[in-house]
Amino acid sequence: MAAEPTSKITNCPDCHVTPDTLHHQGCDVARCARTGLQRLGCGHTSNACNTRWTGRWPGEAECVEYGLVIDVGSDTEPLPDLNRLYALCDWDPNQQRMVLRAPIADHGGEHPERNT
Structure with a gap:
Protein backbone atom coordinates (compact mmCIF):
# COMPACT_ATOMS: atom_id res chain seq x y z
CA MET A 1 0.00 0.00 0.00
CA ALA A 2 1.17 3.54 -0.69
CA ALA A 3 2.40 5.76 2.10
CA GLU A 4 -0.17 7.93 3.81
CA PRO A 5 -0.40 11.65 3.14
CA THR A 6 1.11 13.64 5.98
CA SER A 7 -0.54 17.01 5.53
CA LYS A 8 0.12 19.49 8.27
CA ILE A 9 -2.64 20.84 10.47
CA THR A 10 -3.37 24.38 9.29
CA ASN A 11 -5.91 27.16 9.60
CA CYS A 12 -8.80 27.07 7.12
CA PRO A 13 -7.48 28.27 3.76
CA ASP A 14 -10.59 30.39 3.12
CA CYS A 15 -11.93 31.85 6.39
CA HIS A 16 -8.65 31.36 8.31
CA VAL A 17 -10.21 29.93 11.49
CA THR A 18 -7.98 27.76 13.67
CA PRO A 19 -8.61 24.01 14.07
CA ASP A 20 -11.68 23.06 16.17
CA THR A 21 -13.34 26.42 15.41
CA LEU A 22 -16.60 26.95 13.49
CA HIS A 23 -16.13 28.23 9.95
CA HIS A 24 -17.15 31.81 9.25
CA GLN A 25 -20.34 32.54 7.31
CA GLY A 26 -19.62 32.38 3.56
CA CYS A 27 -16.55 30.14 3.87
CA ASP A 28 -15.99 28.27 0.62
CA VAL A 29 -14.37 25.28 2.39
CA ALA A 30 -17.06 24.72 5.06
CA ARG A 31 -19.29 21.65 4.80
CA CYS A 32 -22.96 21.42 5.78
CA ALA A 33 -23.31 19.44 9.01
CA ARG A 34 -26.50 17.83 7.68
CA THR A 35 -25.42 16.82 4.17
CA GLY A 36 -21.60 16.94 4.14
CA LEU A 37 -21.72 18.95 0.92
CA GLN A 38 -20.37 22.45 0.48
CA ARG A 39 -22.17 24.72 2.94
CA LEU A 40 -22.44 27.65 0.51
CA GLY A 41 -24.89 25.64 -1.60
CA CYS A 42 -26.76 23.64 1.05
CA GLY A 43 -29.78 25.96 1.22
CA HIS A 44 -30.09 25.92 5.02
CA THR A 45 -30.77 29.41 6.34
CA SER A 46 -29.57 29.02 9.92
CA ASN A 47 -26.09 28.63 11.33
CA ALA A 48 -27.13 25.20 12.73
CA CYS A 49 -25.52 23.39 9.79
CA ASN A 50 -22.09 24.95 10.31
CA THR A 51 -19.10 22.67 10.89
CA ARG A 52 -15.76 23.02 12.62
CA TRP A 53 -12.48 23.24 10.77
CA THR A 54 -10.41 20.15 11.64
CA GLY A 55 -7.11 21.47 10.36
CA ARG A 56 -7.28 19.27 7.25
CA TRP A 57 -9.23 19.53 4.00
CA PRO A 58 -12.74 18.00 4.37
Whole structure:
Protein backbone atom coordinates (compact mmCIF):
# COMPACT_ATOMS: atom_id res chain seq x y z
CA MET A 1 0.00 0.00 0.00
CA ALA A 2 1.17 3.54 -0.69
CA ALA A 3 2.40 5.76 2.10
CA GLU A 4 -0.17 7.93 3.81
CA PRO A 5 -0.40 11.65 3.14
CA THR A 6 1.11 13.64 5.98
CA SER A 7 -0.54 17.01 5.53
CA LYS A 8 0.12 19.49 8.27
CA ILE A 9 -2.64 20.84 10.47
CA THR A 10 -3.37 24.38 9.29
CA ASN A 11 -5.91 27.16 9.60
CA CYS A 12 -8.80 27.07 7.12
CA PRO A 13 -7.48 28.27 3.76
CA ASP A 14 -10.59 30.39 3.12
CA CYS A 15 -11.93 31.85 6.39
CA HIS A 16 -8.65 31.36 8.31
CA VAL A 17 -10.21 29.93 11.49
CA THR A 18 -7.98 27.76 13.67
CA PRO A 19 -8.61 24.01 14.07
CA ASP A 20 -11.68 23.06 16.17
CA THR A 21 -13.34 26.42 15.41
CA LEU A 22 -16.60 26.95 13.49
CA HIS A 23 -16.13 28.23 9.95
CA HIS A 24 -17.15 31.81 9.25
CA GLN A 25 -20.34 32.54 7.31
CA GLY A 26 -19.62 32.38 3.56
CA CYS A 27 -16.55 30.14 3.87
CA ASP A 28 -15.99 28.27 0.62
CA VAL A 29 -14.37 25.28 2.39
CA ALA A 30 -17.06 24.72 5.06
CA ARG A 31 -19.29 21.65 4.80
CA CYS A 32 -22.96 21.42 5.78
CA ALA A 33 -23.31 19.44 9.01
CA ARG A 34 -26.50 17.83 7.68
CA THR A 35 -25.42 16.82 4.17
CA GLY A 36 -21.60 16.94 4.14
CA LEU A 37 -21.72 18.95 0.92
CA GLN A 38 -20.37 22.45 0.48
CA ARG A 39 -22.17 24.72 2.94
CA LEU A 40 -22.44 27.65 0.51
CA GLY A 41 -24.89 25.64 -1.60
CA CYS A 42 -26.76 23.64 1.05
CA GLY A 43 -29.78 25.96 1.22
CA HIS A 44 -30.09 25.92 5.02
CA THR A 45 -30.77 29.41 6.34
CA SER A 46 -29.57 29.02 9.92
CA ASN A 47 -26.09 28.63 11.33
CA ALA A 48 -27.13 25.20 12.73
CA CYS A 49 -25.52 23.39 9.79
CA ASN A 50 -22.09 24.95 10.31
CA THR A 51 -19.10 22.67 10.89
CA ARG A 52 -15.76 23.02 12.62
CA TRP A 53 -12.48 23.24 10.77
CA THR A 54 -10.41 20.15 11.64
CA GLY A 55 -7.11 21.47 10.36
CA ARG A 56 -7.28 19.27 7.25
CA TRP A 57 -9.23 19.53 4.00
CA PRO A 58 -12.74 18.00 4.37
CA GLY A 59 -12.58 14.26 3.65
CA GLU A 60 -8.79 13.99 3.73
CA ALA A 61 -8.68 12.06 7.03
CA GLU A 62 -11.29 9.59 5.75
CA CYS A 63 -9.32 9.07 2.51
CA VAL A 64 -6.26 8.14 4.55
CA GLU A 65 -8.27 5.90 6.89
CA TYR A 66 -9.97 4.04 4.01
CA GLY A 67 -6.86 3.81 1.80
CA LEU A 68 -8.32 6.10 -0.84
CA VAL A 69 -5.11 7.75 -1.93
CA ILE A 70 -3.39 8.38 -5.24
CA ASP A 71 0.28 7.43 -5.45
CA VAL A 72 1.85 10.12 -7.62
CA GLY A 73 5.44 8.92 -7.49
CA SER A 74 8.21 7.99 -5.13
CA ASP A 75 9.35 11.57 -4.54
CA THR A 76 5.88 12.91 -3.74
CA GLU A 77 3.46 12.09 -0.95
CA PRO A 78 0.23 10.38 -2.04
CA LEU A 79 -2.82 12.58 -2.48
CA PRO A 80 -6.26 11.95 -0.97
CA ASP A 81 -8.66 10.67 -3.65
CA LEU A 82 -11.69 12.78 -2.80
CA ASN A 83 -13.55 11.67 -5.94
CA ARG A 84 -13.46 8.03 -4.84
CA LEU A 85 -14.37 9.07 -1.30
CA TYR A 86 -17.61 10.64 -2.54
CA ALA A 87 -18.26 7.67 -4.85
CA LEU A 88 -17.82 5.03 -2.10
CA CYS A 89 -18.98 6.85 1.03
CA ASP A 90 -21.92 8.72 2.49
CA TRP A 91 -22.01 11.59 4.97
CA ASP A 92 -22.99 10.54 8.49
CA PRO A 93 -24.45 13.64 10.21
CA ASN A 94 -24.15 12.00 13.65
CA GLN A 95 -20.43 11.30 13.24
CA GLN A 96 -19.82 14.45 11.13
CA ARG A 97 -17.70 12.48 8.66
CA MET A 98 -17.82 10.35 5.52
CA VAL A 99 -18.38 6.62 6.15
CA LEU A 100 -18.00 3.70 3.77
CA ARG A 101 -21.21 2.23 2.41
CA ALA A 102 -21.89 -1.43 3.16
CA PRO A 103 -19.60 -3.77 1.16
CA ILE A 104 -20.90 -5.05 -2.15
CA ALA A 105 -21.66 -8.79 -1.90
CA ASP A 106 -20.61 -9.53 -5.52
CA HIS A 107 -17.03 -8.54 -4.71
CA GLY A 108 -16.35 -10.82 -1.77
CA GLY A 109 -17.35 -8.21 0.77
CA GLU A 110 -14.79 -5.67 -0.47
CA HIS A 111 -15.33 -2.39 -2.18
CA PRO A 112 -14.12 -3.07 -5.75
CA GLU A 113 -12.39 0.31 -6.16
CA ARG A 114 -10.76 0.64 -2.75
CA ASN A 115 -6.96 0.55 -2.44
CA THR A 116 -6.14 -1.99 0.28
